Amino acid sequence: MARLKNGLFNGFSGAMGNFEGYEQDGQYIIRLRRGKATKPPSEKQLACREKMRMINELLSRCSLFVKLGFSESAKGQTPKPYNAAVAYQLTNAITGSYPNYEIDYSKLRFAQGPINTDGLNPSVSLQGDTLIFTWTPATSYPRSTDHVMLLAYSPALKQAVYNLCGAKRRAGQEILKLPHEWQQQRIETYIAFRGENNGQYSNSIYLGSILG
Numbered sequence: 001m002a003r004l005k006n007g008l009f010n011g012f013s014g015a016m017g018n019f020e021g022y023e024q025d026g027q028y029i030i031r032l033r034r035g036k037a038t039k040p041p042s043e044k045q046l047a048c049r050e051k052m053r054m055i056n057e058l059l060s061r062c063s064l065f066v067k068l069g070f071s072e073s074a075k076g077q078t079p080k081p082y083n084a085a086v087a088y089q090l091t092n093a094i095t096g097s098y099p100n101y102e103i104d105y106s107k108l109r110f111a112q113g114p115i116n117t118d119g120l121n122p123s124v125s126l127q128g129d130t131l132i133f134t135w136t137p138a139t140s141y142p143r144s145t146d147h148v149m150l151l152a153y154s155p156a157l158k159q160a161v162y163n164l165c166g167a168k169r170r171a172g173q174e175i176l177k178l179p180h181e182w183q184q185q186r187i188e189t190y191i192a193f194r195g196e197n198n199g200q201y202s203n204s205i206y207l208g209s210i211l212g
Contacts, residue, residue: 047098054101055089058153061160062110065151068164069111069192072201088112103155106206110151111192113201116143124189124207129178131210133191137172144170145196151204152176153188154212169193182212 041049059066063082070081070088079087093107122135131152138144146169151162159179167174178187192204 043098047101050098050101051090051094052086054094054103055086057158058103058108059085059089061153061158062151062162065149065160065162065164066110068194069113069149069201069204072114072199073112084112085110105153105155105188105209108188108190108206109204110190111149111194111201111204113203115146115193115195115200115202117193117202117205120205122191122205122207124191124210126187126210126212129180129183129212131176131178131187131189132173133176133189133207134173135169135191138169142195142198144168146193146202147196148174149192149194149201149204150174150176151190151192152178153190154182154185155188156185157181165194168196178212185212186210187212 059082066085067081070085074081074084077084088109089103092109093104094101095104096102120135122133124131124133126132131150133148133150135148138146148166148169148171149162149164150166151160153160159182161176161178163174163176187210189207189210190204191207193202194200
């Protein structure tokens with residue numbers, strides 16, 4: 001069943017005969033309905049699906065983070081921020097060959113933008129169940145009012161914890177509490193910055209692995 005939207009010439013949503021219609025980014029798109037595949041997938045198709053599965057499994061745990069972190073770099077382009085983040089990881093953060101793919105956690109990027117992080121010297125340490133992130137404070141406006149963004153990911157548990165708007169860059173420190181079940185788990189850590197009110201972001205920076 002199809003549903004007309006604002007009249008016949010403004011598109012429809014749903015199926016109509018051999019066609020289907022839907023709205024994307026404010027535009028109505030009509031295409032032939034996709035039939036069920038009759039041939040088994042090729043190895044190339046299986047490889048592509050496996051990469052997509054791995055990246056989506058990871059990014060879905062921190063989708064709010066990457067949607068914000070890639071919002072500036074995807075502005076004015078067809079890919080949504082989340083899709084832009086997926087595309088980046090597929091190109092840069094998967095190693096090995098099918099079916100033995102692995103994620104290179106040092107190459108993951110959860111935010112992307114022009115905010116300068118030269119001289120940042122970021123580091124992270126663990127005290128109990130708390131990650132302590134430190135960096136060289138910025139003392140001049142506007143970088144001094146940037147807010148830190150923190151992310152930690154447990155590959156074994158497939159869980160992420162993060163802070164989307166932490167301390168200001170002039171503070172030089174922020175903490176991230178970890179769940180109790182993360183004890184004795186490997187934790188991958190990342191830091192990025194966002195402008196206070198201009199919608200800008202820095203590239204995220206990988207700070208390494210820590211044993212919880």
